[in-house]
Amino acid sequence: MEDFIDKALDMGAEYCELNKTEIERxxxxxxxxxxxxxxxxxxxxxxxxxxxxKGWGNAFSFSDDMGALIKEAMNNxxxxxxxxxxxxxxxxxxxxxxEKNPLDYSIEEKKDxxxxxxxxxxxxxxxxxxxxxxxxxxxxxFWNSFGSSLKLFDxxxxxxxxxxxxxxxxxxxxxxxxxxxxxLEVIDGFKDKVQGCNKSVLExxxxxxAKGGRFDIIVDPGLAGVFAHxxxxxxxxxDIVLSGNSILKDLxxxxxxxDELTIGDNGKLNNWGYCPFDNxxxxxxxxxxIEEGLLKGFLHSRETAKAMGKKPTGNGRAQDLExxxxxxxxxxxxxxxxxxxxEMLEEVKDGYYLKDSYGGQVxxxxxxxxxxxxxxxxxxxxxIAQRVKGASxxxxxxxxxxxxxxxxxxxxxxxxxxxxxxxxxxLTGEGSPHLLLNxxxxxxxx
Amino acid sequence: VSSIERLESYAKKRKIEFEIYYAKxxxxxxxxxxxxxxxxTSGQREGFSIRAIVDGNIGMACTNNLMKYKECIxxxxxxxxxxxxxxxxxxxxxxxxxxxxxxxxSLLNITIENIQDLIGDFKQExxxxxxxxxxxxxxFSKSFSTHKIINSNGLDISEDFCSNxxxxxxxxxxxxxxxxxxxxxNKPITSEPAASWAERLLSLKNKRAFKGVxxxxxxxxxxxxxxxxxxxxxxxxxxxRVIDKKSRLGINDEIFDxxxxxxxxxxxxxxxxxxxFDCEGTPAKRTEVISKGILKSYLHNxxxxxxxxNENTGNAWRSVSTKPYIETSNFIMQAGNHNVLETQxxxxxxxxxxxxxxxxxxxxxxxxTVESFIVKNSERTAVKDTMIAGxxxxxxxxxxxxxxxxxQCYSSNGYYLPSILVDGINVIGQ
Numbered sequence: 001m002e003d004f005i006d007k008a009l010d011m012g013a014e015y016c017e018l019n020k021t022e023i024e025r026x027x028x029x030x031x032x033x034x035x036x037x038x039x040x041x042x043x044x045x046x047x048x049x050x051x052x053x054k055g056w057g058n059a060f061s062f063s064d065d066m067g068a069l070i071k072e073a074m075n076n077x078x079x080x081x082x083x084x085x086x087x088x089x090x091x092x093x094x095x096x097x098x099e100k101n102p103l104d105y106s107i108e109e110k111k112d113x114x115x116x117x118x119x120x121x122x123x124x125x126x127x128x129x130x131x132x133x134x135x136x137x138x139x140x141x142f143w144n145s146f147g148s149s150l151k152l153f154d155x156x157x158x159x160x161x162x163x164x165x166x167x168x169x170x171x172x173x174x175x176x177x178x179x180x181x182x183x184l185e186v187i188d189g190f191k192d193k194v195q196g197c198n199k200s201v202l203e204x205x206x207x208x209x210a211k212g213g214r215f216d217i218i219v220d221p222g223l224a225g226v227f228a229h230x231x232x233x234x235x236x237x238x239d240i241v242l243s244g245n246s247i248l249k250d251l252x253x254x255x256x257x258x259d260e261l262t263i264g265d266n267g268k269l270n271n272w273g274y275c276p277f278d279n280x281x282x283x284x285x286x287x288x289x290i291e292e293g294l295l296k297g298f299l300h301s302r303e304t305a306k307a308m309g310k311k312p313t314g315n316g317r318a319q320d321l322e323x324x325x326x327x328x329x330x331x332x333x334x335x336x337x338x339x340x341x342x343e344m345l346e347e348v349k350d351g352y353y354l355k356d357s358y359g360g361q362v363x364x365x366x367x368x369x370x371x372x373x374x375x376x377x378x379x380x381x382x383x384i385a386q387r388v389k390g391a392s393x394x395x396x397x398x399x400x401x402x403x404x405x406x407x408x409x410x411x412x413x414x415x416x417x418x419x420x421x422x423x424x425x426x427l428t429g430e431g432s433p434h435l436l437l438n439x440x441x442x443x444x445x446x
Numbered sequence: 447v448s449s450i451e452r453l454e455s456y457a458k459k460r461k462i463e464f465e466i467y468y469a470k471x472x473x474x475x476x477x478x479x480x481x482x483x484x485x486x487t488s489g490q491r492e493g494f495s496i497r498a499i500v501d502g503n504i505g506m507a508c509t510n511n512l513m514k515y516k517e518c519i520x521x522x523x524x525x526x527x528x529x530x531x532x533x534x535x536x537x538x539x540x541x542x543x544x545x546x547x548x549x550x551x552s553l554l555n556i557t558i559e560n561i562q563d564l565i566g567d568f569k570q571e572x573x574x575x576x577x578x579x580x581x582x583x584x585x586f587s588k589s590f591s592t593h594k595i596i597n598s599n600g601l602d603i604s605e606d607f608c609s610n611x612x613x614x615x616x617x618x619x620x621x622x623x624x625x626x627x628x629x630x631x632n633k634p635i636t637s638e639p640a641a642s643w644a645e646r647l648l649s650l651k652n653k654r655a656f657k658g659v660x661x662x663x664x665x666x667x668x669x670x671x672x673x674x675x676x677x678x679x680x681x682x683x684x685x686x687r688v689i690d691k692k693s694r695l696g697i698n699d700e701i702f703d704x705x706x707x708x709x710x711x712x713x714x715x716x717x718x719x720x721x722x723f724d725c726e727g728t729p730a731k732r733t734e735v736i737s738k739g740i741l742k743s744y745l746h747n748x749x750x751x752x753x754x755x756n757e758n759t760g761n762a763w764r765s766v767s768t769k770p771y772i773e774t775s776n777f778i779m780q781a782g783n784h785n786v787l788e789t790q791x792x793x794x795x796x797x798x799x800x801x802x803x804x805x806x807x808x809x810x811x812x813x814x815t816v817e818s819f820i821v822k823n824s825e826r827t828a829v830k831d832t833m834i835a836g837x838x839x840x841x842x843x844x845x846x847x848x849x850x851x852x853x854q855c856y857s858s859n860g861y862y863l864p865s866i867l868v869d870g871i872n873v874i875g876q
Contacts, residue, residue: 025767031690035530039495040521041767042509047489060489062510076486078558108528127691164692164807171694173807209810212659212835212874243480243582245616245624324477324485358803361814365616365624368831370814372803390810392803394833394874422615423585443812443833443874 001143004066008050009145013074015051015084017144017281018066019321020044026107028114028133036130038107047321051084052077060321084302085312087282089147094276096154098183102135105184110135113184117159117191119198125205126198127171128164133187148281154274156427157186158416161194165201172389174201174374179416181274200375203387210376210391215351216438217393218344221412222356223373225430228334229419230360230369231397232263233428236289236297237315237327237421238304240364247367247397248295256295257401260337263290265299267314267330272415272429279325280316287313289332290401299327319424326422333431337407344406344436345382352442353377353384354391359417367397370443392443400437408433449512453494454596457519462526463499463598464519465537467725469766471591476561478584478614481569486558493766494518497537500526504535508767534752537597538727546722546730547715549608549632554590556610556634561586564612567637572617575644582616582624586635595727605722610635617643623650625817626797628856632718646796646817649828656793656820656832656875663792663846664834664871665821668863672855673801674811675777675863678838681806683735683743684772685750692807695741703845704739705782712760712775719775719860726770728760735777745772778862782848786865789847793873794819794826795834797857809838812874833874844870 001018008016022044029037047060048069057077059069102110114133122129135157142150158179165172176193180186219227240246248256267275267284277283280302288296298308301316304327316325353376360371376391377384395403413431450468457464470492477485493510496519505525509518565586572579587610594604611630618624627643629635666674682693695701712730714720723729726748734742744750747762747770762770787794799814812835819826849865 036690037769038505038525038529039767039769040507040525042511042514042518043493043767044511056485058485058487058489060487062490062492062512072488076488076558078483078486078562080482080484082484107525111528130690130692164690166691166694169694171807173692173805210812212812212833212872214876239479239583243616243618244580244620245582245618247622322473322487322489322491324487358805359800360803361800363624363799363816365618365622366830368799368814370800370803370833372800372812389808390805390812390835392800392812392833392835394814394831396831422583423613441831441833441874441876443835443872 001066004070005143005145007067008070011074013050013052014054015145016070017049017142019047020141021138021321023136023138024103025136026102026110026134028111029130030114031130032128033115033118035111038111040107045321048073050074050077051082053079054082055080056082058324082303083306085305086146087312090281090283091149093151096181096274098155100184102137102155102157102183117194119195122198123202125165125167125202126163127166129194130162131194132160134158142281144281150277150281152276154181155183156181157183159187159190161197163197163201165205167205170205172201172204174204177416180272181270204389207387207389210352210388210442212443214439215442216348216436217352217354217440217442218348218379219435219437220355221410221432221434222414223354223371224334224432224435225414226357226360226371228263228332228432229329229428229430230362230371231400232289233265233329233332234362235364235367235397236299238298238300238308239327241298242304242307245365247364251295254295255293256398257290257293258404259293260407261290261293261401261404262335263332264288265315265329265332269331271331271413271431272427273329273331275317275330278314278316279318282312282314282316284314284330299329301325301327317426319426323424328421328426329419329428331413331429331431333411334407334433336409336411336433338409339406340409341434344408344434345379347406347436348379349381351379352391353379354393369397370394394441394443403438403440404435405438406436408435410434449515450594453515456516457496460519460523462523463537465497465595465597466494467764467766468494468594469591471589473587473589475585475587476558478565478581481581483562483565495766496522498522498526499535502535503527503529505529506769510766534749536748536752537599538601538748539599540601541729543723543729544713546713546720548720550634552634553588553608553610553632556588564635564637568640571637571640572644575641576619576648578619579644579647580618581614582618584612584614586612593725601727603723603727608632617647619647623647625650630718630856630859632716650817653828653830656829656873659872659874661870661872663789663867663869664873665786665789665792665794665865665867667794667796668851668853668855668865669857670795670798671863671866672858672861673798674804674838675861676858677801677804678806678809680774683745685744685746685754685756686772688744689750689753697741699741700739701741702736702739702842705845705848706736706739707780708736709733709778710735710745710759710761710774710776711778714776717776717860718854721775724760724762725764726762728758728762730775731760733759745774747772774860776860776862779852779864781850781852781864783850784847786847786849786867787851789867790821790824792821792867794821804838811836811838831876834871835874836871840870841868844868
């Protein structure tokens, strides 16, 4: 590959990257213990990305004709003023350690394992339980004209359960998952989650709708992690900052949150957003975004780092070789504080305890965000009371960062989701302790 | 001998029921950053999946490495042997399909230079409305694809598709004003929508906070309705989900207000969701899904129509890496005769935030609103930090008026909807 890079430079390219990815994926879906889908996928893709006449050109194909790919990428480049931050040459191989390598198990063994997770004690109210298993084993090789040569041998394993319960005309669903980098050890003990899921859906079936209004709320690590991701992480992506569409664009070194708040992003952590080097060959690092309430920095690709006079942070990620690397989060986390859960409850007379999330969305320009809670409980007189459903929280970034009145001393990372940005999806992990937030808009149908 | 012929010949040798789904596409994308194209990517994708039926059991394997076709077919057979009985697995028989126009042939000739010119036209028209308007971030994409289905029942068909889209993630004005806008079509794009996009952006000036919690009439613009239908209605009429008891909707149930009639129509010439045959080879059809508020048909593929013994509506979609799943083709709600967009004393919602958080099963939602306005005494005031919350199934029985503004929706390809006026929704502000 190094020879092809030399040829690209001889032809006038100012910078060149070559990539090769190979993946093997198994997927199994069982619905009420019956096979719904079993599939096996093998994929291979090559790409060449160049800067030529100061413009970006990219080309991808399943064919390994790298000479033709480089030519196509150079033809695509439109003269411009692209500049990127250079880094030192790195030659390194990363292997994510697995205890039970998915490639060592037959598809039949994986199917039998998935079947073993079903709960034998289901009640008649549960109409359907679907369990989805998947594993992906990936090899990614990267070369660039700064002399870097990087390899990643990665494995991701996931089990998801989705349960549907119905009582009369009323129907509810609930899901849970175990998803991490690693082998089949990731889903050890998944049967417990399936049983928990069945229990929760029956409780939700009986729950009443949340009442909308402004309340003090405690959010669990699952929902607080989504808050760190949606409310802070996206607004810290440097391409959004550079385009003028981040509410944080002029606030570097400014106090934007409470003193106790520290938020970072770290692709080296072995959580769902693990990404030891990004799609531009920059090694992962622990990047501080907010330190003790002060906005410290942004997440960069090589190009945004150059434009802002910073070092790249290893966040130039692409969904695959067809797509452009852009600043994306890896594992975004809120640093634990010193409050415990009971102390937080003592502060809430009338509010909500919201847990985990079905997802969220943020408008980084206005700073408005919305998250839907997976589970909600009323807090009445400093104690957790009845379960409610359909609760979500709407807020604005800057107000909410100053509405945090306590940060828990517990931290938990969550994974399994894919974050969407500019039509690309990437695996991002979120970690946080419990948070207490004051005077938050809670949406509910009641 | 082409790679597909080699595949077919090897599948025949294994003496099994088989189906080969082959797809090839060429794509071109230009990224726009702060009014200029700053990134161009192009490439080819090619691959196939094979489904095999062995003793009534079905298995699937796929690859984009065409040299590995024997390994792929063997893998599908191996999977079929362990997948468990499924008497409703079957492959399509050859049938006469309607000939549908799916795209304007002139799309095939679009070059990077044409795209540069078009972006220039958009910029000019936007800046004529206000010279500070900027395309902060956007994408122009064009894709040409061919798919081909061959099976052991003698089916051997193929169809071409081509479309292009211009998606603006951030059309902005200084001071934190931004909208998402775009156009997706199977005809050449012109800069005609630019003026209306600029007007939408300019109308957001002087946003105010909405106060309190109120139950007031809400106008859901067709784009917001398309987002909500995509999240709740479409999965609920998917016959595979009905089989799995994931949908509570029954045929002849009165679901909507009786003003509502909805068709799924793959046979519409030049529709964005049109095709001559679906991804299993079933000829395209027009299906009445909702008739005067009553559910008349689910949407089917081969498996669900066999299982429920219903007519196959020809709604199978797939990619090389997925088994056939059910999706709408062109989803068309009949227009009403009311000028809903001019409604007084209401909250007008153009788009919603967090459509993917709507609970598909119960229909409960609490969503952020985007480009929303309070309309009072003929005055429209843009509002911020405003949520709407309610239940989808209750909401669609409380449709007060159906608009006459039925059009193709940008937020969901192939949706052709009018705007509606609804009651019984909670509006939550500060």
